[in-house]
Amino acid sequence: MITFEHVGKRYGGRFEAIADLNFSIERGEMVFLTGHSGAGKSSVLKLLTCLERPSRGRVLVAGRDLASLSAGQVPFYRRQIGVVFQDHQLLFDRSVFDNVALPLLIQGVPPLDAARRVRAALDKVGLLHRERALPIELSGGEQQRVGIARAVVNKPALLLADEPTGNLDPQLSADIMRLFEDFNRIGTTVLLASHDLALIARLRHRILRLREGRLIADEEAA
Numbered sequence: 355m356i357t358f359e360h361v362g363k364r365y366g367g368r369f370e371a372i373a374d375l376n377f378s379i380e381r382g383e384m385v386f387l388t389g390h391s392g393a394g395k396s397s398v399l400k401l402l403t404c405l406e407r408p409s410r411g412r413v414l415v416a417g418r419d420l421a422s423l424s425a426g427q428v429p430f431y432r433r434q435i436g437v438v439f440q441d442h443q444l445l446f447d448r449s450v451f452d453n454v455a456l457p458l459l460i461q462g463v464p465p466l467d468a469a470r471r472v473r474a475a476l477d478k479v480g481l482l483h484r485e486r487a488l489p490i491e492l493s494g495g496e497q498q499r500v501g502i503a504r505a506v507v508n509k510p511a512l513l514l515a516d517e518p519t520g521n522l523d524p525q526l527s528a529d530i531m532r533l534f535e536d537f538n539r540i541g542t543t544v545l546l547a548s549h550d551l552a553l554i555a556r557l558r559h560r561i562l563r564l565r566e567g568r569l570i571a572d573e574e575a576a
């Protein structure tokens with residue numbers, strides 16, 4: 355599903371934030387990406403979402419070299435990917451329902467179809483009863499679950515998350531991770547960047563460890 359081949363990323367002529375990175379993730383895997391602050395975790399996710407381009411090497415997703423995508427094709431490519439951020443980036447003047455519906459409206463999905471899909475996504479994250487609420491009325495864990503519903507409303511083949519439990523206590527973090535596992539169980543490939551080593555160790559999925567932009571360990575699921 356994902357292949358990095360000799361990938362390097364240099365920001366503005368400085369040192370390489372990512373250096374000769376090689377790894378593959380098969381369709382249907384759930385993998386953690388970890389490492390110290392500045393190790394390059396977010397850079398890997400930015401390369402996968404075409405927010406950044408590699409300075410060298412190739413990034414392939416579903417067999418396609420992302421360098422071959424034209425600027426016009428990038429939005430279509432991104433529709434196959436769900437992205438969850440640490441700060442969830444919800445619109446605070448829109449309801450939970452409207453936040454989750456946003457990607458579908460941008461794509462021109464008919465409203466009735468969109469409503470059905472939004473409710474299915476909210477149901478999966480256990481927030482169907484809060485569809486009319488504003489994000490400000492929700493707890494941090496609930497807000498993160500809205501962010502996850504928005505990321506999966508398109509049924510993406512690939513789900514990426516950057517520190518999705520960064521602001522949550524251990525219990526809520528475990529709940530959020532269980533949600534990712536649920537989506538993985540139904541076939542979604544999941545790549546999660548996290549520096550929460552205790553949480554990662556408990557969950558027993560494959561772990562890619564980065565240090566200073568290099569892969570220093572690739573540990574199979576326990």
Ligand SMILES: Nc1ncnc2c1ncn2[C@@H]1O[C@H](COP(=O)(O)OP(=O)(O)OP(=O)(O)O)[C@@H](O)[C@H]1O
Binds near residue numbers: 549
């Ligand atoms: N847009 C940018 N311009 C310049 N340097 C950048 C940019 N984005 C990242 N970097 C640098 O690249 C390196 C890797 O950053 P990255 O955000 O990928 O690491 P990270 O492992 O996700 O860190 P954190 O856990 O703190 O988010 C860091 O030294 C960072 O300062």
